[in-house]
Amino acid sequence: MSFDSVVVIGGGPAGLRAARGIAEVGTPVVLLERANVLGGTPILENYAGITPHGEEAEPVMRRMAEQVTGNSLVDVRLETTPTALSGVPGAFTLEVAGPDGTSEIKCGAIVVATGFQHFDPGRETQLYGYYEFDDVITLPDLESMLKSHNVVRPSNGQAPRSLCFVQCVGSRDRQIGNEYCSKVCCGVASKEAIEVKQLHPDCKVYIFYIDMRMYGYWENEIYWVAQEKHHVQYVKGIITEVLPKEDPVHGKQLIVRGEDTTMGRPMELPMDMVVLSVGMEPSSGTLDAARILASGPTGSGSSTRSAARWTPSPPAARASTPAGRHWARPTWRTACPPERTPRCTRSPSSAGTRRRWPGADNHHGPGPGRRHLRSLGVLRAGVAACQHLGAVPDRCGPGAQVGGDAGAGR
Amino acid sequence: MTIPIEAIRSKKHAGFERTEGRYPDFREELEHLADAGEIVVQRVEGEAIEVPTKFGRPKMIQKGHLWHHKSCGQCGHIPGYSTSIFWIMRKLGLDYEDPKDQTSCTAWNYYASATSNAAAQAAVAVRNFAAAYETGFFPMIHCGTSYGHYKEVRHELLAHPELRADVRKVMDKLGKPLVLPEEIVHYSEWLYAIRDEIAAHQKVDMSNIAVTVHPACHYYKLVEGDAIYDPDIYAGQRTAVVTGVAEAVGAEVREYSTWFDCCGFGFRHILVQRDFTRSFATLRKIERMKEEADPDVVLTHDTGCVTTLDKSQFAAQAHDRNVGVPVMSEAQFAALAMGAHPYKVCQLHWHSTNYKPLLIKMGIDPDQAWAEFQEDLGKLERGEKKYLDWDDVG
Numbered sequence: 044m045s046f047d048s049v050v051v052i053g054g055g056p057a058g059l060r061a062a063r064g065i066a067e068v069g070t071p072v073v074l075l076e077r078a079n080v081l082g083g084t085p086i087l088e089n090y091a092g093i094t095p096h097g098e099e100a101e102p103v104m105r106r107m108a109e110q111v112t113g114n115s116l117v118d119v120r121l122e123t124t125p126t127a128l129s130g131v132p133g134a135f136t137l138e139v140a141g142p143d144g145t146s147e148i149k150c151g152a153i154v155v156a157t158g159f160q161h162f163d164p165g166r167e168t169q170l171y172g173y174y175e176f177d178d179v180i181t182l183p184d185l186e187s188m189l190k191s192h193n194v195v196r197p198s199n200g201q202a203p204r205s206l207c208f209v210q211c212v213g214s215r216d217r218q219i220g221n222e223y224c225s226k227v228c229c230g231v232a233s234k235e236a237i238e239v240k241q242l243h244p245d246c247k248v249y250i251f252y253i254d255m256r257m258y259g260y261w262e263n264e265i266y267w268v269a270q271e272k273h274h275v276q277y278v279k280g281i282i283t284e285v286l287p288k289e290d291p292v293h294g295k296q297l298i299v300r301g302e303d304t305t306m307g308r309p310m311e312l313p314m315d316m317v318v319l320s321v322g323m324e325p326s327s328g329t330l331d332a333a334r335i336l337a338s339g340p341t342g343s344g345s346s347t348r349s350a351a352r353w354t355p356s357p358p359a360a361r362a363s364t365p366a367g368r369h370w371a372r373p374t375w376r377t378a379c380p381p382e383r384t385p386r387c388t389r390s391p392s393s394a395g396t397r398r399r400w401p402g403a404d405n406h407h408g409p410g411p412g413r414r415h416l417r418s419l420g421v422l423r424a425g426v427a428a429c430q431h432l433g434a435v436p437d438r439c440g441p442g443a444q445v446g447g448d449a450g451a452g453r
Numbered sequence: 454m455t456i457p458i459e460a461i462r463s464k465k466h467a468g469f470e471r472t473e474g475r476y477p478d479f480r481e482e483l484e485h486l487a488d489a490g491e492i493v494v495q496r497v498e499g500e501a502i503e504v505p506t507k508f509g510r511p512k513m514i515q516k517g518h519l520w521h522h523k524s525c526g527q528c529g530h531i532p533g534y535s536t537s538i539f540w541i542m543r544k545l546g547l548d549y550e551d552p553k554d555q556t557s558c559t560a561w562n563y564y565a566s567a568t569s570n571a572a573a574q575a576a577v578a579v580r581n582f583a584a585a586y587e588t589g590f591f592p593m594i595h596c597g598t599s600y601g602h603y604k605e606v607r608h609e610l611l612a613h614p615e616l617r618a619d620v621r622k623v624m625d626k627l628g629k630p631l632v633l634p635e636e637i638v639h640y641s642e643w644l645y646a647i648r649d650e651i652a653a654h655q656k657v658d659m660s661n662i663a664v665t666v667h668p669a670c671h672y673y674k675l676v677e678g679d680a681i682y683d684p685d686i687y688a689g690q691r692t693a694v695v696t697g698v699a700e701a702v703g704a705e706v707r708e709y710s711t712w713f714d715c716c717g718f719g720f721r722h723i724l725v726q727r728d729f730t731r732s733f734a735t736l737r738k739i740e741r742m743k744e745e746a747d748p749d750v751v752l753t754h755d756t757g758c759v760t761t762l763d764k765s766q767f768a769a770q771a772h773d774r775n776v777g778v779p780v781m782s783e784a785q786f787a788a789l790a791m792g793a794h795p796y797k798v799c800q801l802h803w804h805s806t807n808y809k810p811l812l813i814k815m816g817i818d819p820d821q822a823w824a825e826f827q828e829d830l831g832k833l834e835r836g837e838k839k840y841l842d843w844d845d846v847g
Contacts, residue, residue, distance in 0.1 A: 089457070165469035165690065166508070170713060174465050174688035184464075187457035197458045287708045288745065298710045311710070 045133040046149040048073060051156055052125060052332055055083015058156035059107045065154075066116040073118045073148050074111065075125065075139060077328060081108040083158055089187035092238065094230050094261060099190075124328075125335050128153075153336065157328035162213025162221065162321040169212065170284040171319055178203075178297055179285055179317045181212075182231055189238050196315055198295065203315035206239055207249040207299060208232040209282045214322030215253065225322030230261040232320045233269045240273040248275045249312070251282050251301060280304045285317055468684055471509030478510055479679070482611040483633060491617065492610075495586045495634045502646040505689075507673075507682045513636055514646040515593075517547035520585035524596030525557040526756035533800025534759060534781075535595060536846075537788040538640050540798045543843060544791060545650055550590040555581055560602035564720035571609060572619040578606045579620055583629035593638050597755030598720075600639040601671035604679055607633060639672060641694040641754035642681055644787060648701035656792035657815050659704040664786075665748040666695045666706060667738065667762060669755030670715050695754050695783045702790040707746035711737050717765075718757035728768075734761045735769035739776045750811050751780040764805045779808035789815060796826035797846040 047070060051062045054076030062074045080086060082104035085093070090100035111117050123141035130136045137148045161183055164173040173179050177198040180188075188194045196203050210232060214225040229252065236248045255277065257266040269275040282301040290296050296313045303310045325333075487494040501513040519542070527534040542549050559577050562569045585592040594600040610617055610633065617631065624631050644651070673680040673692040683693035686700070691712070699706050717733030739762060742748055753759055763780035770776055785799040795801050795817060801808050802823075809819045829845055832838045838845075 163469050165688075166471055170690075172688075172690045174469060175690040177462070177465075180461060184457070184461045187460065191457055193457075195458070197461055200458075284713050286710050286712055288710050289708070300710075 046135070046151045047071065048148075048150045049152045049154060050075065050125075050135075050137055050148055050150045051154045053083065053156035053158055053328065054078070054081040054108075054119070054121075055156065055158045056085065056104070056107065057158065058083070058154070059104075059111050061154045061156055062111045062117050063107075063114065066111070066114045069116070071116050071118070073120065073150065075123045076119070076121050077124045079121050081111070081119070081121070084160075088161070088183040089190050090183070091186045091189035092234065094234050094265060096264075097234070101190075125332065128336050155329070155332050155336065157332050158326050159323035159329070160326040162225075162324050164212050164319045164321055171209065171212065171282070171317065172285050173319060176285065176287060176297060176317075178315060179319065181319045181321045182208075182228065182235065183321070185235050185239075185318050189235060189242075192242065194239055194242050201315075202243050203239075203246050204293070205247040205249075205312075205314045206316040206318065207251060207282075207312070207314050208236060208318045208320050209299070210250065210252040210255075210320045211281065212319040212321045213324065221322060221324065224256065226256065226258075228320040228322055229256045230258070230265060232318070233257070233261070233265045233275070235318070236275040237265065237269050237273050240269075240275065248273075249314075250275060250277050251280060251299070252277060253281055254279070278303055278305070278310070280310065282317075288313060465688075468689070471505075471507070471682075471689075479607060479611055480510075480635075483607075483635070486611065486617075491631070493586065493630045493632045495582065495591065495632055497591060497635050504642065504646050504681050505683055506678060507680055507692075508678045510678065512638075512642070512679070512681070514638055514643055515591045515636075516643075516647065517542075518549070518590050519547070519593040519643070520550045520552060520588060520590035522555055522558075522581060522585070522592050522594045522596075522599065523551075524599065524756045525561070526760060527595060531756070531759055531763075531782075531800075531803050533785055533798065533803060534756070537782065537784040537793065537799050538595060538644075540788050540793055540843075540846065541644070541651065541784065541791065544654060545647065550585075550588050552584060552588070554584050558596070558599035558602055560598045561720060563602065564598065565724055566721070571616055572623070574602070575606045575610055575616060576620045576623040578603050579610075579624060579631055579633070580627060580629060582632045582634055583624065583627075585634070586630070586632040591638075592634055593640055593643055595640050595756075597639060597641075597669035597671045598757060600637060601675035603637050604676035607637060608676060637679070639694075639754070641672065641698075641783065644784060645681055645694045645697045648698045648787075651698065651787050651791060652701045652703075654791045655702055657790050657817070659702045659790055659815070662704045662750065662811070662814060663707050663746065663748045664699050664704045664750050664752050665709055665742045665746050666699060666712075667716060667751055667753040667758055668692050668695065668712070669753060669758050671755060671757075695752050698783045698787055699752055702787060704786075707748055709742045709745040711741045714738060716753070716758040716761045718761040720757075723761070730761060731765040731768045734765040735774060735776050738762060739766060739769070739778060740774060743775050743778060748778055749814055750786065750808075751778055752783045752786055753780065754783055766806045777806060779804065779806045779811050781808070789817070794825070794846055795819065795822050797829065797841065802826075 049065050049070055049072050051058050051065070051072055051074045054074055058074060058076070059081065062072045065072045078087060084090070085100040085104050092098060093100050093103060112119055120139070120141055123139050125137055126140050126145065127138040128135060133151045135150050135153060137150060137153065139146055139148060161181060164171055164181060171179055173181065178196050180197065185194065194203070195201060210228060213219065214221050214223060214228065216222070232250055236250060239246060239248055255266065270277065280302045282299045284300050286298050286300070288296050288298045290313065293313070296315060297317055298311055299314050299317060300309070300311045302308070483494060486492045497513045497515045499518055500516045502516060503511045504514055506512050521539070523535055539549070539551065556577060558581070559569065559574060563574055582592060594603065610620065621631050668691070672694070681693050682689045683697060686693035686697050696706050714737050715733070716738060717730045719730055723730045739751070742751060751762055753762065759780055759782055766776040781799070781801070781804065785801070788799055789795060793799055795812055812819045812822070829841055833840065
């Protein structure tokens, strides 16, 4: 027995693109979203302009959502989350809880597009005082201010005279266990730096970084524009601490301290605002999905492997080594590695499709999806999905239009 | 204010969820080894106060019936630090043990010269813990360096069975069990836990006293998860201990830009390059405090920090630097707030930087207090008493 529908968990950019792509090949889709609105993090975190072209996030996500809600093959269920899984790949029964109680969905495959959440800078070894100082904010906080076109110091409502970004907060950090690069923060910080300068041309803006990762069009459309046109100052040297300082002339400020590694000397600068470029972490939805779906069927190798790759190790797990017992660090993963929205929207569109499908009007044409779906089982939306399908590595350049939607993303 | 700023404020006000740090909770392994019969765990008993730590694990601080693990540096150089801790405990009516068989933790050896070895350091620690266990009094550590060192030793013992085997051999020769306390407690954590009781016994008004706080590296940077972080103090972003006590007695805690900096003690370079210690302590800590906060007193909670920050200032003063602010432990400050004698209990005459303006601001006449102290010393000179005891100090 097999079921011919696909469940997509997550109504953000990746989930919307997956749902649209699957429906376009003629397969019914049930899209589950825990919030009461589609759009995911760009909407819930009030993103403003998205890279590289700066189009506002809200209209972009609205268009993506309308492409899904307007498709008769897509059943969108808001405020709905998965609670249990049974069956085998090709013939799953997914129990879900929604506003009308619990129900069951029969599906052939499941796409997990539960996305990320921003790293919380209050915890761990960070010394940036996010919860202590009003004027220390994060990238998404600044996004919400940029969305309202009003960037002011939270402490006193005045325009900032100086503002800095601290990169890699919660990423590339062996101390806290998030050793990966979150990939988007350099581009987003540079974009926001430009937007701050556009609002406040006299504000001195700095970006303190380990190295700037400016992929594709970010290089010439954001990175050099920020420096050459808007005079954003990039300083190689991460900030180690943020403390308050009372200045007799300028009043309350923050002091940021670190090392300018290019000049080989310590630096200490007064700032009106500090923006922490917080990275990505598995969202609570991802952790829930990992728990629910990983405890599901183990008969299929692919689903076991897929689930195992993002099943967190229990904190109490130990590995016996010749040196003795060691505590294993809990290992958490997002449903896929951190990705920019363009790649997140390209990969899921392949998640339920085959390449070179005749008769389609997008890059990834329709194909014998039904037969393929049965072998997919539980699939993580993301780059790995393309590899599972044996798809040709990305031949679309960054920022390319995908399937007619606005492929530009963060 | 704009709506996004209100939203940001609400989000910050809601606080953050403390999650597990790099290492899982040490207690899991501790209990596992106790269940396996490998180690003996001395339990927190009687009345205990729960305090929050960095990653959310609640820490239990036993309130009374404590075994005082004293500090060699305090007893030797700043004895008022130790006597203030004892005095406060006596004033609150709590019983304690002042052991005669406690050894130095020997962390000085480890940090200064690295000529020791893991088994020796761990055996010294466990021997002291066993001595406390045998009395039934729960150990409380006076020195921040001992405390940080013991936390590291605990981790080494829990993670390495071969180290436990070596230490067990030493303990067997001494006829003592391999003991670890359920919690390793620093006295400043105990003071923080009972700060409201200290305030309830307060006799001196501290509301006109401005303080700056220096947090000891060995307290919160070693085994960082096991340190007190309170959401109500620094919004849980910096360690809470000394600040909590200062605020509880009504002092004004002021900020300065080198809060996170080490005092500069440096166990090695204070021996072999002491000018570095003095430069660091005065230029990066004391001068910054004076310029930015102009405090009446600097409070800290470690032997080395009090020593360095206090006793480095004379050298800088000779070069007309902007120094000259008294330094003491928060235990001495709390004792003064409770009415302790500045010389008989807090023994401020052992301190280097001039503390008399501070006493005057507190409403204490230093000359009269000195005369009282001299009168008591006269009894010793006349042979009427061998030494001053608790009945003499009030």
